[in-house]
Amino acid sequence: MLRKTVLVFAALVVFAGATIVNHCDSEIPFEDSTQISVSDCDRPTCILKQGSTVSIQIKLVPNRNIESLINDVGAILFNVPLPFIGVDGTNACDNIYNTDGSKAGCPLKEGAEYIYKNSFPVLAFYPRVALIVRYSLREGNDKVICFEVPAKITK
Template sequence: MDVRTGFVVLLCLMGFTCADPVKFKDCGSSSGKVAIVDITPCTSQPCELHKGQSYSVNVTFSSAVVSQTSTAVVHGIIAGVPIPFPIPMEDGCKSGIKCPIQMKQQYHYLNSLPVKSEYPSIKLVVKWELKDDDKNDLFCINFPVQIVS
């Protein structure tokens, strides 16, 4: 059993929801490549995000560049219009990534996605980007969600 499989098994045994990785679309990862996107808890797809709760987002990616910094930018895409979606920590170097980021290394970006009570009940696409020093995307992913009461 490899290390990643062992880690997933350990999380399952600790009581975390074991769900399939989230289906995502790459939206222009020019400085890296995404391997897996996990949102916890997310037991169905699109992920149902309940108002007033927070969700854990884990993106496993490899970098094609060296970067001293990384900055997350998140938008909700509603009817083709990107609307900024605030997250608690924009600094990727404080979100599970040890900076400086090295070329050809794999990283686990960890952040939370809070869903405010005042958000409307709606289906939308989340666009999550992690930018390098040059503002190029270490990763850019789109994934569908549904905000529910």
């Protein structure tokens, strides 16, 4: 689980500020509030506007070699997990970069620094509700990193 996972360090300051996120299935925030950046979200609750695109950036330093990564992204709405269409289940290796900005892909080497960058659309048909976004990268059934952020979908 998280003890066996990748160490995550400060995200590049590309966005307006740090995003306050919790480890999955807990109320415990990440130790460094700048580990993960979500565009236009520097405090809870993140506002996700229908028809917009949300960008995410994470700096990773694996504590073991990682052969492959899958995006596991969804919303928890009324305690029901729902996938984010277009991101959930896709290859996360396509979104891994070296710190110089060049494409890294997989495999990831233990101890090397990488930057994960991705974005997802907030589709117009998503309901305007409060929810929890659960974002994880996994290798097989092992969650390499997993975080949750409270959000609200608006018009």
